[in-house]
Amino acid sequence: MFLKTVAFILLAFLVQRAWKLSLGFGTSNVGYINRPGPCRNVAPIETGSEDIAVTSNGLAFISSGMQLSDMCSSAVDARFSQFVGRIYVFDFQNSKQDAVEVSLPKELQYNFSPHGIDLLEDSETGEILLFVVNHRKIGEFVEILSYQPESRSLSMVRSVTHELFTSLNDVLAIDRNSFLASNDAYFRSCWRILEPLLGLRWCNFIYFDGTVGQSIIENGHDFNSVALSRNGKQVYLTRPSEMKLEIYNRSKGTETLKLHQSINVGMAVDNVFSDQSTGDLWLGSHPSLALLTKHLSDIDLRAPSQVIRIQPLGPQNDPFNTYKLFSPFGDDGELVSGSSSAVHFKDKLLIGTVAHKVAYCEVQS
Numbered sequence: 001m002f003l004k005t006v007a008f009i010l011l012a013f014l015v016q017r018a019w020k021l022s023l024g025f026g027t028s029n030v031g032y033i034n035r036p037g038p039c040r041n042v043a044p045i046e047t048g049s050e051d052i053a054v055t056s057n058g059l060a061f062i063s064s065g066m067q068l069s070d071m072c073s074s075a076v077d078a079r080f081s082q083f084v085g086r087i088y089v090f091d092f093q094n095s096k097q098d099a100v101e102v103s104l105p106k107e108l109q110y111n112f113s114p115h116g117i118d119l120l121e122d123s124e125t126g127e128i129l130l131f132v133v134n135h136r137k138i139g140e141f142v143e144i145l146s147y148q149p150e151s152r153s154l155s156m157v158r159s160v161t162h163e164l165f166t167s168l169n170d171v172l173a174i175d176r177n178s179f180l181a182s183n184d185a186y187f188r189s190c191w192r193i194l195e196p197l198l199g200l201r202w203c204n205f206i207y208f209d210g211t212v213g214q215s216i217i218e219n220g221h222d223f224n225s226v227a228l229s230r231n232g233k234q235v236y237l238t239r240p241s242e243m244k245l246e247i248y249n250r251s252k253g254t255e256t257l258k259l260h261q262s263i264n265v266g267m268a269v270d271n272v273f274s275d276q277s278t279g280d281l282w283l284g285s286h287p288s289l290a291l292l293t294k295h296l297s298d299i300d301l302r303a304p305s306q307v308i309r310i311q312p313l314g315p316q317n318d319p320f321n322t323y324k325l326f327s328p329f330g331d332d333g334e335l336v337s338g339s340s341s342a343v344h345f346k347d348k349l350l351i352g353t354v355a356h357k358v359a360y361c362e363v364q365s
């Protein structure tokens with residue numbers, strides 16, 4: 001009797017977990033084609049463009065070639081191990097041109113598996129600093145790099161690792177030395193699959209102040225991408241399997257975050273981009289995590305893509321108090337499979353993917 005009861009409770013628990021996960025998994029969802037204007041692929045990117053960061057004058061830095069096979073090779077296409085980590089730059093102001101590869105500092109040339117990316121611009125010197133999550137073979141790093149536009153090259157400023165970096169996803173630059181970073185799992189290996197299955201809350205959100213790292217949100221799960229609001233007073237965090245975007249009030253300096261609001265997007269949201277000129281949020285999203293999983297296990301299988309725009313309509317100190325959701329771009333996976341990021345610059349859109357190409361679109365009103 002006792003065993004039966006235990007078995008029943010266990011079964012009920014697993015069914016409940018599976019049900020919760022299947023919602024975000026979108027097992028029956030498909031991709032619908034929708035264009036904001038003319039769209040095309042941007043050469044030469046073919047091996048992913050997981051995240052994109054944009055300068056105030058429209059230079060887009062794209063992280064490409066993440067080697068997902070390092071995390072769990074049995075779950076992904078063997079071709080991932082051949083991917084080469086790169087940073088590309090695309091100029092929104094010369095948008096007819098291709099993306100151009102940026103040369104990396106020596107220590108990263110054979111040691112680069114880039115994921116989330118952010119940047120800072122020095123308003124006085126004009127220097128551009130990139131902050132890049134790098135899954136090195138030996139551990140998780142945030143690489144801080146300085147961009148030299150004449151030579152289109154990056155030089156190493158600082159390479160940061162920390163015992164709290166368990167499985168980094170994204171980074172938000174605060175100043176030259178400090179940043180926030182999200183862990184999307186505790187395990188870097190295949191064990192990570194157990195975390196959502198068992199509902200383990202082993203993710204955290206980290207503030208590194210230049211010297212010390214500390215956990216500012218603990219016991220979470222499914223932490224993905226982070227971005228800063230226009231006025232710097234709020235932090236956005238995406239939660240793909242929960243299909244929502246969370247808004248935290250930020251205390252500058254101490255970097256404490258207080259959950260203020262949660263927006264149901266109804267889809268697995270990936271990277272979030274905060275448009276500094278309009279205040280809109282742009283999200284690369286996955287209509288079906290089930291099809292994305294298949295695509296990652298065989299890159300030739302397509303996964304649908306969708307871009308979501310969230311327009312704030314609230315007062316300045318609480319902009320998303322009221323909002324509207326738009327879906328300006330959708331694809332069945334042919335133009336772009338598995339859209340993980342979307343960035344906007346003056347009625348132009350760049351859409352990045354986990355392991356596929358990049359799309360550029362004009363946004364016609």
Ligand SMILES: *[C@@H]1O[C@H](CO)[C@@H](O)[C@H](O)[C@H]1NC(C)=O
Pocket residue numbers: 249258259260317318
């Ligand atoms: C977040 O900030 C807004 C605007 O200042 C305020 O109205 C709201 O109460 C804050 N929320 C929390 C949870 O502190």
